[in-house]
Amino acid sequence: xxxxxxxxxxxxELQGVAKTYGRARALDGVDMTVMAGTLFGFLGxxxxxxxxxxxILTGFIRxxxxxxxxxxxxxxxxxxxLNHRLGFLPDTAAVxxxxxxxxxxxxxxxLRGHRRPPLQRELLERLELSREALGRKLKGYSHGxxxxxxxxxxxxxxxxxxIMDEPTEALDPLVRKALFSLLREFTGRGHTVxxxxxxxxxxxxxxxxxxxxRDGRVVRTGPVAELLASYTxxxxxxxxxxxxxxxxxxxxxxxxxxxNLWQLAISGDITPVIRELAIYDLVDLTFGRASLEELFLGYxxxxxxxxx
Numbered sequence: 202x203x204x205x206x207x208x209x210x211x212x213x214e215l216q217g218v219a220k221t222y223g224r225a226r227a228l229d230g231v232d233m234t235v236m237a238g239t240l241f242g243f244l245g246x247x248x249x250x251x252x253x254x255x256x257i258l259t260g261f262i263r264x265x266x267x268x269x270x271x272x273x274x275x276x277x278x279x280x281x282x283l284n285h286r287l288g289f290l291p292d293t294a295a296v297x298x299x300x301x302x303x304x305x306x307x308x309x310x311x312l313r314g315h316r317r318p319p320l321q322r323e324l325l326e327r328l329e330l331s332r333e334a335l336g337r338k339l340k341g342y343s344h345g346x347x348x349x350x351x352x353x354x355x356x357x358x359x360x361x362x363x364i365m366d367e368p369t370e371a372l373d374p375l376v377r378k379a380l381f382s383l384l385r386e387f388t389g390r391g392h393t394v395x396x397x398x399x400x401x402x403x404x405x406x407x408x409x410x411x412x413x414x415r416d417g418r419v420v421r422t423g424p425v426a427e428l429l430a431s432y433t434x435x436x437x438x439x440x441x442x443x444x445x446x447x448x449x450x451x452x453x454x455x456x457x458x459x460x461n462l463w464q465l466a467i468s469g470d471i472t473p474v475i476r477e478l479a480i481y482d483l484v485d486l487t488f489g490r491a492s493l494e495e496l497f498l499g500y501x502x503x504x505x506x507x508x509x
Contacts (some may be wrong), residue, residue, distance in 0.1 A: 210237045212362055212393045213258065217267035218255050220417075227253040229417040230267065235410075236396055242408035242425075243397040250417040252292055257368050258395070259289050260456040271362060273296040285313065288360035292367050292397075294351045298340030300486045302330065302350045305339060309354045318357035327379050328352060344371040344461065356387070363387065365396040369403055436465040436474070439484040486508045 213235035220228040235241045245251050256262045257269050260280025267275040271283050273440050279452075296305060297362060310318045325335070326348045327458050339347060348371050356363060404411060405425060406505050412422040421428065435452050440461045446454060448465070450473040456464040461484070467474060473490070478486070 204371060211235070212239075212272060213241075213395060214273075215254070215258075218254070219266040220250075220257065220262070220270055221265045227417055228257075229363045230263075231414070231419050232392040232410050233419055233422060235393060237393055238388050238391050239410055240384055240394045240408050242397070242404035242411040243395065243414065244399070244401065244404060244411055245397075245414035246399055249414045252366055253415060253417075254414070255292075255364055255395075255397060258384065258435050259287065259364060260284070278296040288355040288358065290351055290355040290363075290365040290368050292370075294347070296339050296351075297337065297348065300339055301455070302339060302342070303335040303338055304343070305350065306335075306354055306357065310357060313358050315358055317383040319359050321353065321357040321441045324353045324356055324383070327383060328376060329379075345373060345376075349370055350377065356383070361391075361392055363392065363394045364395075365394070368396055369400060375465055377403070433466050433468045434489065436467050437485075437487040438463045438478060439486070440464060441482040441484055446480060448474065448477055 211234050213233065213335075214340065215231050215233040218228055218231040219226065220374070231250070231254060243251055243254070252324060253262070255263050256278050260276050260283065261342070263277045266474075267484065272286060274283055276283065287398075299306070306321065311322070324330075330346075330349055334346065339350070342350070348368075352368065355365065368380065372380065384396075388394055388409075396404075396408070397422050399436070408425060410424050411428065412419050414420070435456075441456070443461050445461065452469040452471075453474045454466040467476070467488070
């Protein structure tokens with residue numbers, strides 16, 4: 202495998218990107234930057250604008266306003282040049298049903314100027330596509346098998362930037378695990394992955410940074426760890442004897458007290474509150490790890506309330 206020396210450069214740059222269809226506004230001033238070597242998750246429910254953003258990035262449609270740049274080039278005007286550096290997995294793929302999987306992969310490879318794509322053999326093995334399966338017509342493939350073939354066609358030429366729209370759709374858990382391992386290796390070699398998803402647990406597991414899109418606008422972006430640290434979590438503490446003067450650790454709010462059972466809201470670093478609680482004799486303590494799903498749903502509820 203080759204290593205791409207891209208450095209800490211912005212690979213994707215969106216500034217004020219809007220897209221309208223008549224009176225309908227699909228995107229409303231999207232700003233986003235993705236740096237080289239990042240596995241970036243693009244989150245949002247169906248209809249939020251994920252696929253429209255990806256179609257602009259891949260040069261299939263033109264933004265109504267703003268700029269979309271890949272590797273410093275215009276995503277629309279320079280799309281033919283950029284295509285040689287991209288791998289793309291669409292949300293729904295129309296394939297030639299009369300082709301075998303092998304014929305499709307070789308056809309796509311030739312379009313990109315490869316007789317022997319550098320990663321094809323390894324991808325076929327790790328995504329569990331056998332020689333017998335490759336010889337079958339695509340029209341007889343299940344949804345999951347077809348998705349694996351489309352993943353191979355997107356990655357087999359070892360692109361500098363891999364853009365994927367809902368890549369784990371219809372994959373079984375073992376293949377999903379293999380895919381995430383491949384993606385981590387991919388970014389470890391300096392390449393960049395931009396993947397949209399509504400499966401929050403998968404993005405939390407795989408991605409280093411995320412952006413959340415709502416109604417055509419990016420409403421939160423940043424490293425996964427920082428977003429989770431900023432989220433208020435709940436802790437339940439049962440004391441044998443409660444603190445006579447309450448708790449003074451930063452980032453702690455006492456939500457309720459029922460005898461010796463206290464409900465706490467924790468924001469930021471949990472270390473100070475753990476140190477303070479260690480002073481006291483505790484009967485029980487319950488504190489769940491914050492999840493990206495909680496952050497996502499909580500943010501959508503807050504936004505929905507403010508919109509109303």
